[in-house]
Amino acid sequence: EAGVAQSPRYKIIEKRQSVAFWCNPISGHATLYWYQQILGQGPKLLIQFQNNGVVDDSQLPKDRFSAERLKGVDSTLKIQPAKLEDSAVYLCASSQDPYEQYFGPGTRLTVT
Amino acid sequence: AQRVTQPEKLLSVFKGAPVELKCNYSYSGSPELFWYVQYSRQRLQLLLRHISRESIKGFTADLNKGETSFHLKKPFAQEEDSAMYYCALSKGGYNKLIFGAGTRLAVHP
Numbered sequence: 001e002a003g004v005a006q007s008p009r010y011k012i013i014e015k016r017q018s019v020a021f022w023c024n025p026i027s028g029h030a031t032l033y034w035y036q037q038i039l040g041q042g043p044k045l046l047i048q049f050q051n052n053g054v055v056d057d058s059q060l061p062k063d064r065f066s067a068e069r070l071k072g073v074d075s076t077l078k079i080q081p082a083k084l085e086d087s088a089v090y091l092c093a094s095s096q097d098p099y100e101q102y103f104g105p106g107t108r109l110t111v112t
Numbered sequence: 113a114q115r116v117t118q119p120e121k122l123l124s125v126f127k128g129a130p131v132e133l134k135c136n137y138s139y140s141g142s143p144e145l146f147w148y149v150q151y152s153r154q155r156l157q158l159l160l161r162h163i164s165r166e167s168i169k170g171f172t173a174d175l176n177k178g179e180t181s182f183h184l185k186k187p188f189a190q191e192e193d194s195a196m197y198y199c200a201l202s203k204g205g206y207n208k209l210i211f212g213a214g215t216r217l218a219v220h221p
Contacts, residue, residue: 003155031206042116042198042211043156056208091156098206099144099163103156 002026004104006092012110018080021107025074025094031055032069033101034077035091043091049075082111114139116201118212125189126220133184133215135173135199143201145175145182146209150196159184159197169193189219 005024013019025032030051035043046065048056051072060067064083069075079086089108093101115138125131137143147159160168162175162182173184182199196216200209 033208040213042200042213043209044211045208048206048208050206055206095206098204099146099161100158101209105155 004092004094004102006090006104006107008107009105010108010110012112013082015084015111016081018078019082019109020076020078021090021092021109023075023077023092023104025092026096026102029094029096029102030072031095032075033093033095034067034075035093037089037091037106039088046077046090079109082109084111087111114143114201114203114210116199116210116212118197118199118215120215121213122216122218124218124220127191128188131184131186131189131193131217131219133197133199133217135182135184135212137180137182137199137201139180139201139203141203144204145173146200146202147171147173147182147184148198148200148209148211150198152195156198189217191219191221193217194219 007022032049034046037043046060047067049069052069067077087110089106091106092104095101117136145162149159150156171186175182196214198214199212
């Protein structure tokens with residue numbers, strides 16, 4: 001089966017600019033997660049969707065980050081405006097089994 | 113608060129040596145524990161989970177609730193085991209994973 005797809009793979013922007021990331025989960029996976037991984041740290045959940053509804057967005061900086069999962073399939077994560085501390089790898093994961101999450105290749109964001 | 117601690121950033125061993133990657137957690141309930149692995153230029157992937165009590169690629173991990181630990185062990189390390197290993201905790205179900213900072217395992221020939 002095809003894995004979780006993410007684009008772009010790399011993005012460099014200046015602070016205060018906006019950026020968007022796209023994720024297409026494995027077909028049939030109802031649960032979708034966005035994680036932020038800062039260099040030297042483990043991934044941290046930003047937002048979790050069950051179909052097109054938000055399950056957990058407690059750690060999403062809502063003043064600048066937004067995410068949507070229209071139609072319960074693919075998802076976009078947006079940052080506007082970006083700050084230097086947003087430099088990180090953004091990982092998308094999906095699951096249909098509560099005991100395993102499948103991760104995408106990630107998008108490496110550099111904010112200058 | 114839930115937290116996962118991996119005290120070693122880097123573990124360096126020779127091929128054939130035993131390996132133990134440490135993981136300690138704090139959680140007041142009954143957590144589910146996982147080990148995820150990321151090989152060079154590959155995606156993060158599940159290695160094993162405590163509920164399965166299985167051995168994957170020679171690795172095992174036992175949940176010790178008394179010591180709140182879930183250490184990953186392998187009796188004889190191989191060069192292909194070199195990777196980044198993350199311990200993770202979940203409250204269960206489709207709940208989010210809480211990851212440790214990771215330990216890089218380097219196995220030398």
